[in-house]
Amino acid sequence: MSQDGPSAHMSSMPSSLTATEPTNLAICDCTKASHEHGTRDMYGYHKCRCIPCGTANREYYRSTAHLTRTRKWADAELARKRIFQLREAGLTMEAMADLSTVNIANLHYILRGPGGRTVKRVLTSTLDALNAISYKDIAGWELTGDTRVDGTVPRLQTMALQAAGWCPEDLSELSGVGRQTFNKLLRGFGTTEEMRRRIDSLYTGLRRTAPPQDTPLQQMRVRRALRKAEANGWTVDMADDAEHARAA
The missing domain is CATH 1.10.170 (Bluetongue Virus 10, subunit 1; domain 3)
Known part of the structure; x- marks a missing residue:
């Protein structure tokens, strides 16, 4: 293959959903992903859809599903109320992010949501971090010219x-x-x-x-x-x- 870039690699990758055995790959010397069949790299980067690669992809998600299930969630309305309380106390969104170590983009996301839709839940750790901001923290937070x-x-x-x-x-x-x-x-x-x-x-x-x-x-x-x-x-x-x- 004389073409360069991922598209050249992907265009010649096997994609049969019924292939039960690894198929021959076009010549590919990229270093971005493994070239071995039966791996998630082959399924994700090289778009191989043979049965061994599909199985590897499913097994990956099965093995990591517990990470999502064990997350603890809280009502986003509680987080919004806390943000409004902190704003009334004089904190800016930037100050809340600094004091809570919650990314400011996440705070804006809680208030506005994707496409204007209301966010229903947030991670419990996010709500706990906002609630952990005390009045002592607020009083001690210094607003400088560079803030x-x-x-x-x-x-x-x-x-x-x-x-x-x-x-x-x-x-x-x-x-x-x-x-x-x-x-x-x-x-x-x-x-x-x-x-x-x-x-x-x-x-x-x-x-x-x-x-x-x-x-x-x-x-x-x-x-x-x-x-x-x-x-x-x-x-x-x-x-x-x-x-x-x-x-x-």
Whole structure:
């Protein structure tokens, strides 16, 4: 075979469901999987469907099934309530992840679920880790300027300011926050506590104010900001009801 890559290997692999004996393989020198029939590598990577390889694959899942059965599960609603309690106590999602050692992606998954569907259960260890966060932990958790925080509120504030006509260049110049930071926020990323404070201060000073339009450049920037806001459905009051944990 002169072709390279896994597709070349797979295209010539045996795939008969009724083959009871190992069949000849095409020449394959890849190092990603075993070439021996009757193994899970042959079934999974090389897509061999002869009976010996199929048997090896079934035996693998039978031998590891107990790992899934022995997991202990808890009601996900209890985990959601605990997350809301911790947020009301002043912890960000990032802080919860740090204090509980639960991956932040798992915390967001518990709240939102796949495709907006409600998650029904979580691992008991996840719920235990969230419940283990004490008020002493909350009081002792220090929010520094470099601490990563949720970007929802500064994102809404940025959108609201652009809906009022303030362009990214103006926001960056007035706040000292780089345009890349604003761009990342609008794409759904988080930010740091220092950047959150700066954007909050900027929003407090500029909310519901009109940007200057004394020069053609300023007028062009305002039109561009308004077009972007209109295209995305942003409004000047969209950040008013956002939950915002201010630094003490």
